[in-house]
Every structure is written in C-alpha cells, then in structure tokens.
Amino acid sequence: MRSIYVSTEEGLAHLLGAVQADEVYAAVRRERGPEYCNLRARPEAEPALREPRPSASPKAFLQPATERVAVYSATGVDAERSCPACGRRALVGLRACDLVAIEYLDKVFRGGDVADPFYEARRTSELLISVDCVAVHENCFCTAVGGRPFAESGFDLNITPLEEGYLVEVGSERGQEVIDRAGDAVCPATDEDLRRRDARREASLEQLRQQTGDWRVSDRIQEALLAKDEAKAWGEEAAKCVECAACTFICPTCHCFYLYDQVGGGEEFERVRTWDSCILGDYHRMAGPAGAKPSPRPGLRTRFANRMLHKYAFSPMxxxxxxxxxxxxxxxxxxxxxxxxxVLRGFEE
Amino acid sequence: MTLNVEANPYAPQVACLSRVIAETPTIKTFCFDLDEPLAFRAGQFVQLGVPGLGEGPFTPSSSPLTPEHLEVTVLRTGEVTERLHRMQAGDACLLRGPYGKGFPVEKLEGKDVLVVGGGVGLAPLRALIYQLLSMTDRLGRVVIKNGARETAELLFRRQYDEWASHKNVSMEITIDKAEPGWTGNVGVVTTILENVPNEVDVRNCYAFTCGPEIMLKFATQKLLEKGLTAEQIYLSMNRRMSCGIGKCGRCNIGPYYLCKDGPDICYAKIKDYPNVFP
Structure with a gap:
C-alpha cells in the first residue's frame, strides 16, 4: 500500500520548504486567477491548491516556448554549450489532467527512435507534486476523455486538500524523501482521513457530472472525424477561428515546434527551438516561388480539421x-x- | 557517421563543400567528401543548411554504396536554397541525419521496378537508381521515366545513356513543351506512363515516384489506372520537416510523420487520410 500522510496548512508550507530544489514553481493566488510562480523567489506567495486549475498549463516547464538547442560556428558545434542544462526544479499544483498531458509528452519526446535530450533532462530533474481538483473550472471536461479530477499515478507526491489540512500521498522514492525531510510536518493518515479524501473526490466528480453530464468522447469519434467531408464540413467552425493559435499554445499536449537558426554574435550562430502551431498558415508551407506558397493544408478549414484529427484520431494511433x-x-x-x-458533440449527433 | 544524433539530434555537423556542380539553370549538386562516411539507405534524407540561416530536408542524390562521398541536388526555390546556390567549394554547410526509412530495396528481389521522376524529383531517385544498377542480376526489368519542363531542365542528362546501357534497364524522357530539335516525347510525365503495362509486369513490380506534389498525384492516378495497386506505389514526399525525428509535428499525413515513417511512403498507407495531395 502507498504511504499516505496528513498535514496542517502550516505543515504543508513546511513540506514544500523541505523540497530540495533551486526553483519550486507553484500555482499561486493572483487577482486574475491562479498563476505559476517560483516560491523560492517569492516565499510570501500562497499556493492556490483549492482553486480550479490555472489557465496556463505546466507545459512550458517541460518544453519552454523558446530554447537554444545548439551553438555553432563555421568550424563546428560548441558541444558544451549545445547540451541541455537544467537545475533541480519542483512543480507544485499540477492537476490530474496535467499529469496525463505529461504522460503524452513523454511518449512524444522520450519515445521513438531518438529521445529529446532537452526534455529528458528537465523531466528527470523535475519533481512533480500534483493536487486533486476540489474546485472544478467551468470549462473542465476531463471525465469525458477518460480522466478524473484527481491523480492516482504519475506524481512524486499528490495532495488532497481536505476541509482542514491536506492529505499527501507518496508516488515515488523521491516523493518519500521529501516526506522524510519534512519531519513532523506530516503524520500518517488514518482510515478516517482516507474516508474524508474519498468524500472530497466524490464531490469533485459530482461537480463534473453536473457540468458535463454522462457525456463521454467515444471510440466512434475517430471514425466520425475521418468520415467528415472536409470540403463541406469544418467551414462553420473554421469561420470562427481567427488563427491566433492560442488554443495550441495553451494546450498541455500540443507540442509542435520549429527550429530556426540565427546569428548569435561574433562568428557564432545559434539554433533555437520555438513553439509552433498547426493552425498557422506558414506551419506547413514549403519553399517555393513567391506567390506559389505550396502547402498541403493551404486553407484554414483543413488546418482546423487536422488539429481535431490529430487530437482525437491520430494521437490514439x-x-x-x-x-x-x-x-x-x-x-x-x-x-x-x-x-x-x-465541436466534439457535433460529431456524436 | 551518425551526426551528433546520440548526443543532440538538433545540433548540426559543419561540413565543407568539396565541389558544386551546376546541373541545370535552376538545379545544383552539392558534393561533400566526408572524413567519416555518412551511411544512408537510398531514400533517407539529410537536413542540409546554411550557417545562421536554416536548413531543409533533402534526400541525397549520390550512391548509398559510396557513403564517403555525399551529393545533394537542390532546386533553387526559397531562402535557404537561394543561399546554397551562391556557395562554392570550401564553404561551410550544415548537415544532420540521415533520417527516415528509405526505399524498401529489400522487397525488390525478382521484381520489375518502375522509377518515375519529375523535375528535381529525379535527385532522390538517383540514389535508388545507383542501388538498382548494382543489383540488376537480382531484379526483373528496371524502367526509368523522367520528365522536365524543358530540355535545359533535364536533370543528370549526361548519365541517361549510361543508365540505359545496363542489362534490362530502359529510360524514357519527356519535356512539357515542344522545342526545336527535340525528337522525343512531348507532354507531362504521365504521357509516358501509358505504355507501362507493356514495359513491366504490373502484378509483379514496384513503382517509385518523386516530383512536385501535383505530378505525384497524377502519376499515382495513372499508375493505378494501369493496373498497379496502392501497395505497389511508393511516393517520395519531402514535405516541410523541421526536427527529422517525428517530434516537431509538421509533416504528418494522417498518423504518419513523413520524416520518420517516410519520406518514401507506400501509397496504401496514406491514401485514406486527408491532404495527401494538393
């Protein structure tokens, strides 16, 4: 059985203080809603563990919006400066859905024939502390895509906010080390504590039931999406899209990127990786004479369709x-x- | 040589050009004599780039059997290729790779092989042709078809006679519009595919095609019309690719990434997904 502990409000602050990391990013209370902030730099900030998930996903901590991946000159690559460098970091307040996204990103960046060393370095040095959603955002629909508002795996530590205090579950040896360092800030949970946790979790599920009902994205969605006649369909949805790409940048699983080279100063050049988006017109565009702009998806509706297809049909494959x-x-x-x-419900009708 | 792939798949290798060959008014071949051979399968691609500017995916046109001498044949058509075309022997380029699966040469024993190129599309196919010419005793007939806009744009024209001199190898070329002195076929490349059923055993052959996407579309249609199945047709599609290792997301057709699952991909695999052709 997993080790489960309880702590008071103060105890939790103590526990987070016991994390051995240079940076501890937590979703903290802000006027406009929870945002990630480094507790080591702002110890007064208050982790927002009872609020709904922050608007920003933790993706940027695993895959930054821009990142230098190589430094080179006309004589060769500067190997030392082209290596991943990553300090010890902890992420606090990840939601169960964020952990699912990390599982997905792991498959993309750690899987395949070649792993991404930059992602790998961050992933191995980052401690993941998740929290149950005791408040659900009005846009949340995790239960419709096979998720739940609390995590049962994928974390080092998982926190359940109770009416008073917190329940803390250990998910890894690294998580246990934090507990061990926290001393008497935590004590073993009782059966009554576990019952209180179950009741909190059931209450969150009930909140989701009220806003998403029994709706589930079914296996039929793949077939329905692929069968949709692109020439006619998607026009209505795509007409509303303003091609800002915000959906892809804020999405915790969207991971497209682009590598570009620039002059780094003096005789040096840099290769930089930056987030990219399949919604943008230039994303698929190939080299060609001005005016021709060859692209397999020149129309917004085909790009909109490709995004939906990738999420719900191609990713499972x-x-x-x-x-x-x-x-x-x-x-x-x-x-x-x-x-x-x-958009999804439209397919199931 | 695996170019830094183990350590950092995004870091390029700097390689100096040993020679630049002007092939046509718009196409040049960039030659590298590498200290360590770059072992690649015919059809696999490299990312070739210009320091400080960027890179693009190109399938080498040289023989996979001589990996110490790498040649990449490039059409001048955009920012990177424009700068490449201004480069000379001794200039430093960037290389990464090889990436992708390459052509399924192992499937070809005892089969007829049809190679269909259009414009600079003959460049990746030349790597395959070199490989095929080295194994003609294990193949049936090898039929090469190639088209270009005009005679000046016929790529590797100096080699056609030599290729066709091999046993069981034939070569046919076409240009889009008639020119004074031209006695060969006039018309797009599909016009020289009409006779395919008499040139190869359509039930026992594989076809490999590379060219502009619009040409791939019509060549595929024509080959299907002539009795080949989708399983027998391979398309070489170097779309926009950035990472080369199936992570950056942009070169997908359905669930396949052309960089990782192609760039030479069986038409049967992709035909039912959207945006295969323009």
Missing part, C-alpha cells in the same frame, strides 16, 4: 492516448469562442 486531457483551457483561450466540447 500514434501514442495510444488522446491528444486531449479535457482541461478546457483552449475554450477560455479562444478569441473566436469556439468550444471544443460543442
């Missing part, structure tokens, strides 16, 4: 997982007020 965790972040990010739940 590639990685055995949907490319959607039901976090609903794309819904609040969208300037065109496209609600991915409505």
């Amino acid at each position: 590639q990685y055995g997982l949907l490319g959607c965790t039901g976090c609903g972040r794309c819904i609040e990010a969208c300037y065109g007020q496209i609600d991915i739940r409505d």
Whole structure:
C-alpha cells in the first residue's frame, strides 16, 4: 500500500520548504486567477491548491516556448554549450489532467527512435507534486476523455486538500524523501482521513457530472472525424477561428515546434527551438516561388480539421492516448469562442 | 557517421563543400567528401543548411554504396536554397541525419521496378537508381521515366545513356513543351506512363515516384489506372520537416510523420487520410 500522510496548512508550507530544489514553481493566488510562480523567489506567495486549475498549463516547464538547442560556428558545434542544462526544479499544483498531458509528452519526446535530450533532462530533474481538483473550472471536461479530477499515478507526491489540512500521498522514492525531510510536518493518515479524501473526490466528480453530464468522447469519434467531408464540413467552425493559435499554445499536449537558426554574435550562430502551431498558415508551407506558397493544408478549414484529427484520431494511433486531457483551457483561450466540447458533440449527433 | 544524433539530434555537423556542380539553370549538386562516411539507405534524407540561416530536408542524390562521398541536388526555390546556390567549394554547410526509412530495396528481389521522376524529383531517385544498377542480376526489368519542363531542365542528362546501357534497364524522357530539335516525347510525365503495362509486369513490380506534389498525384492516378495497386506505389514526399525525428509535428499525413515513417511512403498507407495531395 502507498504511504499516505496528513498535514496542517502550516505543515504543508513546511513540506514544500523541505523540497530540495533551486526553483519550486507553484500555482499561486493572483487577482486574475491562479498563476505559476517560483516560491523560492517569492516565499510570501500562497499556493492556490483549492482553486480550479490555472489557465496556463505546466507545459512550458517541460518544453519552454523558446530554447537554444545548439551553438555553432563555421568550424563546428560548441558541444558544451549545445547540451541541455537544467537545475533541480519542483512543480507544485499540477492537476490530474496535467499529469496525463505529461504522460503524452513523454511518449512524444522520450519515445521513438531518438529521445529529446532537452526534455529528458528537465523531466528527470523535475519533481512533480500534483493536487486533486476540489474546485472544478467551468470549462473542465476531463471525465469525458477518460480522466478524473484527481491523480492516482504519475506524481512524486499528490495532495488532497481536505476541509482542514491536506492529505499527501507518496508516488515515488523521491516523493518519500521529501516526506522524510519534512519531519513532523506530516503524520500518517488514518482510515478516517482516507474516508474524508474519498468524500472530497466524490464531490469533485459530482461537480463534473453536473457540468458535463454522462457525456463521454467515444471510440466512434475517430471514425466520425475521418468520415467528415472536409470540403463541406469544418467551414462553420473554421469561420470562427481567427488563427491566433492560442488554443495550441495553451494546450498541455500540443507540442509542435520549429527550429530556426540565427546569428548569435561574433562568428557564432545559434539554433533555437520555438513553439509552433498547426493552425498557422506558414506551419506547413514549403519553399517555393513567391506567390506559389505550396502547402498541403493551404486553407484554414483543413488546418482546423487536422488539429481535431490529430487530437482525437491520430494521437490514439500514434501514442495510444488522446491528444486531449479535457482541461478546457483552449475554450477560455479562444478569441473566436469556439468550444471544443460543442465541436466534439457535433460529431456524436 | 551518425551526426551528433546520440548526443543532440538538433545540433548540426559543419561540413565543407568539396565541389558544386551546376546541373541545370535552376538545379545544383552539392558534393561533400566526408572524413567519416555518412551511411544512408537510398531514400533517407539529410537536413542540409546554411550557417545562421536554416536548413531543409533533402534526400541525397549520390550512391548509398559510396557513403564517403555525399551529393545533394537542390532546386533553387526559397531562402535557404537561394543561399546554397551562391556557395562554392570550401564553404561551410550544415548537415544532420540521415533520417527516415528509405526505399524498401529489400522487397525488390525478382521484381520489375518502375522509377518515375519529375523535375528535381529525379535527385532522390538517383540514389535508388545507383542501388538498382548494382543489383540488376537480382531484379526483373528496371524502367526509368523522367520528365522536365524543358530540355535545359533535364536533370543528370549526361548519365541517361549510361543508365540505359545496363542489362534490362530502359529510360524514357519527356519535356512539357515542344522545342526545336527535340525528337522525343512531348507532354507531362504521365504521357509516358501509358505504355507501362507493356514495359513491366504490373502484378509483379514496384513503382517509385518523386516530383512536385501535383505530378505525384497524377502519376499515382495513372499508375493505378494501369493496373498497379496502392501497395505497389511508393511516393517520395519531402514535405516541410523541421526536427527529422517525428517530434516537431509538421509533416504528418494522417498518423504518419513523413520524416520518420517516410519520406518514401507506400501509397496504401496514406491514401485514406486527408491532404495527401494538393
């Protein structure tokens, strides 16, 4: 059986203080909603563990928006400066859906014939501390895509906020080390504590039931998406899209990137990786004469379709997982007020 | 040589050009004599780039049997290729790779092979042709078809006679529009595919094609019409690729990434997914 502990409010602060890391990023209370902030730099910030998930996903901590991946000159690569460098970091307040996203990103970046050494370095040095959702965002629909508002694996430590205090579950040896260092900030949970946790979790599930009902994205979605006649369909949805790509940047599983080279100063050059988005017109564009702009997906509707197909049809074939965790972040990010739940429900009618 | 792939798949190797060959008014071949041979399978691609500017995916046009001498044949058509075309022997380029699966040469024993190129599309196919010419005793007939806009744009024209001189190898070429002095076929490349059923055993052959996407579309249609199945047709599709290792996301057709699962991909695999052709 897993080790489970309880702590008070103060005890939890103590526990987070016992994490051995240079940076401890936690979702903290802010006027406009929870945001990630480094507790080591701002010890006064208050972790937002009872609020709904933050609008930002933790993706940027695993795969930054821009990152230098190589330094070279005309004589060769500077091997030392082209290596991943990563300090010890802890992420606090990840939600169950975020852990599902990390499982997905692991398949992309750690899997395949060649692993991504930059992702790998961050992944191995980062401690993951998740928290149950005791409040559910109005856009959340994790239960519709096979998720739940609390995590049972994939974390080093998982926190359940109780009416008073917290229940802390250990998921790895590294998590246990934090507990061991925390001393009397935590004590073993009783059966009564576990019953209180179960009741909290059931209450969160009930909240989700109220906003998503019994709706489940079924296996039929793959067939339905692929059968959709692209020439006619998607026009209505794509017409609302303003091509800002916010949905893909805020999405915890979207991982497309682009490598570009630039002059780094003096005789040096740099290769930089930057987030990219399949919604943008230039994304698929190939070299060609001005005006020709050859692209396999020149129209927005084909790019919109490709994004949906990748999330719900191709990802299960590639990685055995949907490319959607039901976090609903794309819904609040969208300037065109496209609600991915409505798009999906449209297929099941 | 595996170019830094083990340590950092995004870091390029700097390689100096040993020679640049002007092939046509718009196409040049960039030659590298590498200290360590770059072992590649015909059809696999490399990322060739210009320091400080960027890189693009190109399938080598040289023989996989002589990996110490690498040649990449490039059409001048964009920013990187424009700068490449201004380079000379001694200039430093960037190389990464090889990537992708390459052509399924192991399937070809005892089969007829049809090679269909259009424009600079003959470049990746030349690596395959070199390989085929080295194994003609284990193949049936090898039929090479190639088309270009005009005679000046016929790529590797100096080699056609030599290729066709091999036992069981034939070569046919076409240009899009008639020119004074041209006695060969006039018309797009599909016009020289009409006779395919008499040139190869359509039930016992594989076809490999590379060229502009619009040409791939019509060549595929024509080959299907002539009795080949989708399983027998391979398309070499170097779409926009950035990482080369199936992570950056942009070169997908359905669940396949052309960089990792191609760039030479069986038409049967992709035909039912959207955006295969323009």
